[in-house]
Amino acid sequence: MNRFWKCMGLCGCILALMACSESLGVDTVSPGYEVPDDERGSFDHPEIVGVGDAPSRPRSRLDIDQLNASIRQVTGGIGWEVSGVDQFEALSTTLGRPDYANSTTEDLDASPLFQKFLGDAARSVCSTLMQRERSGSAESIMLRHVNGTDTVASSPEAVDQNLRDLLLRFHGHVVEVSAPDLYHWRWLFETATDISGDPLEGWETVCVALITHVDFYTY
């Protein structure tokens, strides 16, 4: 079983290497979705900005306070907490926030260590968020346009609309209907749903991906 998932990861890496290729065989990955010709090889890259020689601002990683506040903002108040302890505070030094007694420079590298803890945070808050969505105890964030059984096959428009809302909420991207930007996200949701057999797990996977995505933790 584990070998199967390792293979899935490897396949993902292979896809990554093919990211900008026009020959990307997307239709074999997503059997329920016909990729229009004009979407093939036309991925949107909202943060690759052609600034040439003009003075510009380098992309920056969110500091720990921004990250903490932003995760709470997009999840409707859910923070990365263990036994009531805010983990971003507990790990603030490790995650780069200087204390100005022993360290005076803020480390804003998106280092492997940072990525590891961001992944931990994402899985924690997304799990809590989906529990809340299942209980219906608060305004829905992850299931605003879909229900717990909708899939790409059964409700493609609702899934797309949901993804568009989430991309705006988490990344600040305005994505048009049927825009190629949606392809990766639709693929992720659909694949996670296919594997788990549960669309809710598909949305939880999307949630984790949204938070661990470079467009979330940088600006």
Added chain:
Amino acid sequence: MDMWNEAGDMKTLRIGALLVGFVSLAVASSGWAQPLTNEDLVCAPERDTMSGTRYLRALSLHLRGVVPTEAEYRALDDDATLESLVSEWLESPEFEARFVRYHRSLLWNNISNIRIVSLSQQLGRSGDLYWAGNKARVFRGDRVSCRDEVVGTLEEALETVTEISAAGVERRRERAIMVEPYWAPGTLVKVCGFDAQEVAISARGTNCDSSDATNDAGCGCGPNLQRCTHSVQAQRLRSSFGLEIEQRLVAHLRAREPYHALFTSRRGFVNGPLAHFWRYQHFNSSGGTRMTPAQVDVEDLPVGIEYTDEDWYEIELNDAHSGVLTSPSYLIRFQTNRARAGRFYDAFLCEPFQPPAGGIPASSDEDNLIVDTQVRPGCAYCHAQLEPAAARWGRWAELGAAYLDPLRYPVMREDCQRCAQGQITCSLDCRFNYVTQSLSPSQQPYLGMLLAYEFRRPEHEAFVEDGPSRMVYEAIADGRLPRCTARRAFEWLVGREVHESEEAWLEQLAFDFTQGGFDYRSLVRAIVLDPTYRRLR
């Protein structure tokens, strides 16, 4: 492994495997991967600037520390809306928090690792019994607590029993009484009798609110243990000093004062712990951080602030103060006058004291005998400027935050001069604040003078009495302060150093900043609304 854990692990693994592929895909397509050399593989299209919503997101993160809400994204119509939001956010409490956070990186206002109150005032605890370990030998002749027996009155408690320890040390041990501590009104704690003594003047005539109390067994913690701290109170005090400087930053922003007022204002703040410290605890700081004479006039403290009061109260400080540069937190964080000047020059004038590329030339043995670093070869590269700059803090005690009033601390003090000449024993006051030793004949003329006057050139002597605020005004007049403020704000918001090609723009920013009355919000606004900020690389 049980089923639940196994199921959880598998779920994590599944998500992880998917995300490996997905994130790799995203990273590769986002431009953070290695550049693609084959034209067929180059990602396209490119845009000149960030999209409106992404720009809004960056602005919100910089100015408020959080991403926008969905409603804010959806309400974004055009650049006019965006500029309006920037104005709104610059007035928000969230911007105040970002302003404070940014200034932490300049002021380094964390003194949590520094002892403020001397150890002789520090109560420890054995079980539920409080006693000062560092004063135990003075009280009992040995580092031992009192007997763990509670009696009704202090007089009873002070009836000691003499005993011989296992190590053969003769010691006297009193008993304990219950005391209502200042940090928890309405409760009682068990305290050793010697520590619980309340008198202001001991039987030996010692003022218990002075450093002399350290060696007098007749001086205890005072009523409600007011002179002493426990580790929790000590940490709360340090934290309060650090936060006090942030209160000044917020008040400054809310009052819409010119930026340089941060360094010239006479505004200070106290909360419960700080008011208590200035009233009851700063006296005995010998051996700890030097806080006496207090830089705050105790008579001017607001009446009725309890130790437990967490609110902040604004106070007016004397006219020797220079805003944050003479705040306790700054003075304690940077314990020498050189460090105080060095931090200001680096953070606010963009003139760090650094050796030239290639270092300074090696000095000869003869050079090393020159005590005055302003002229010693090599050292002079920095110290010719640093020493006069440090003299600006000459009226503020090093290793502490005490204010050396000119009346009590004249430029030349006779008792300190006499002790320097070996005629009398030097007091702590002389040893701490005056020149009482000479390592070379060049120091002889300065014996008995306030430390800051040592090796002062005639043209620099006024620096000591003028204080740091005069230096700030000079830096405004010659443009260094506004230029550096603009540069630092640029570095904060744009996230890199200023390119040579941008120096003219920076100069314009500094000019506009000055012309606009040193309004920091306007400076920030000008930078974040410039196309440079919006062009993301």
